[in-house]
Amino acid sequence: MKRGERGLNQFPDDTYAITDVSPTGQPLALEEPLPKYRNIIGFCVRDFLDITIKNWSGVSNNDKMKISDKIKTRFQFPRNVPEDLVKAYTMKQCAVSF
Helix, strand or coil, X not given: CCCCCCCCCCCCCCCEECCXXXXXXXXXXXXXXXXXHHHHHHHHHHHHXXXXXXXXXXXXXXXXXXXXXXXXXXXXXXXXCCHHHHHHHHHHHHHHHC
């Protein structure tokens, strides 16, 4: 790959620590985990969903759960943060990425 060219997003092998979460559920961390979070969301949306789906409301709950579960495998969130809050924010970002 030449310098300046973009590569394909890939699902990472590493696990990233999210140090804090905002009241809206947005992950807050040091520099590295946040871009990885956005990249993984984009990767999962492209990997799990059919391109013929017209809008996010047409995505089945089962597919949304698969995406959420896959994303959770690579991020460690603080224990005191409600899982539903993070999941709601993640699904919003998936809809934007879609």
